[in-house]
Amino acid sequence: EAQVTQNPRYLITVTGKKLTVTCSQNMNHEYMSWYRQDPGLGLRQIYYSMNVEVTDKGDVPEGYKVSRKEKRNFPLILESPSPNQTSLYFCASSLTGEETQYFGPGTRLLVL
Amino acid sequence: AQTVTQSQPEMSVQEAETVTLSCTYDTSENNYYLFWYKQPPSRQMILVIRQEAYKQQNATENRFSVNFQKAAKSFSLKISDSQLGDTAMYFCAFMDHAGNNRKLIWGLGTSLAVNP
Numbered sequence: 001e002a003q004v005t006q007n008p009r010y011l012i013t014v015t016g017k018k019l020t021v022t023c024s025q026n027m028n029h030e031y032m033s034w035y036r037q038d039p040g041l042g043l044r045q046i047y048y049s050m051n052v053e054v055t056d057k058g059d060v061p062e063g064y065k066v067s068r069k070e071k072r073n074f075p076l077i078l079e080s081p082s083p084n085q086t087s088l089y090f091c092a093s094s095l096t097g098e099e100t101q102y103f104g105p106g107t108r109l110l111v112l
Numbered sequence: 113a114q115t116v117t118q119s120q121p122e123m124s125v126q127e128a129e130t131v132t133l134s135c136t137y138d139t140s141e142n143n144y145y146l147f148w149y150k151q152p153p154s155r156q157m158i159l160v161i162r163q164e165a166y167k168q169q170n171a172t173e174n175r176f177s178v179n180f181q182k183a184a185k186s187f188s189l190k191i192s193d194s195q196l197g198d199t200a201m202y203f204c205a206f207m208d209h210a211g212n213n214r215k216l217i218w219g220l221g222t223s224l225a226v227n228p
Contacts, residue, residue: 014227031214032140033214033215033216035216042203042218042219042220043218045213045215048214050212056213058213058215059215088155090218092157093151097212097214098145100147100162101214103158105154105155106156108155
């Protein structure tokens with residue numbers, strides 16, 4: 001089944017404890033992206049990647065890192081999480097970026 | 113900067129009836145894509161329908177159709193024969209082509225309740 005997977009789906013952590021949210025797609029998509037969804041602010045792009053080893057900042061990259069060492073994986077790294085990073089995170093992918101973006105199930109993160 | 117506006121925070125409709133959700137956007141681009149996504153209580157983001165700006169014909173997907181008015185920068189979603197499973201948040205999104213990024217710019221959503 002073609003899909004985008006994210007892990008973990010739910011995470012409660014404490015300020016400053018490094019964490020990684022994984023994202024993987026099995027559709028051979030080149031374009032991948034991370035968004036966060038917050039009440040009243042909607043979805044905003046954090047980082048995106050056009051292909052392996054090609055990543056760039058979106059609208060709200062502060063406090064996040066990403067890597068794209070393999071085509072299928074695009075992990076989101078929070079090296080020192082803070083409470084303002086409490087949010088619902090989505091990973092998305094599309095074939096080249098021009099096509100429809102397909103979303104993972106979301107990761108709900110709470111930073112205490 | 114491109115913006116997407118959904119002017120109806122909440123709507124409700126009776127089962128089997130038709131409802132239309134509004135979306136307007138602002139852009140100086142001529143070629144772009146527009147989308148409607150559905151987010152049910154599970155929080156999964158599900159594509160409902162997609163429209164290419166260069167196509168004059170309105171997109172349809174089963175009970176879902178759009179009214180795309182390019183000059184007015186309007187992109188409404190019509191749901192026919194509403195079903196209980198249509199209860200969800202609906203988001204209108206615009207695809208930005210700035211540089212290499214294919215960022216989606218989102219409205220704040222319309223919460224739709226389908227009542228039995």
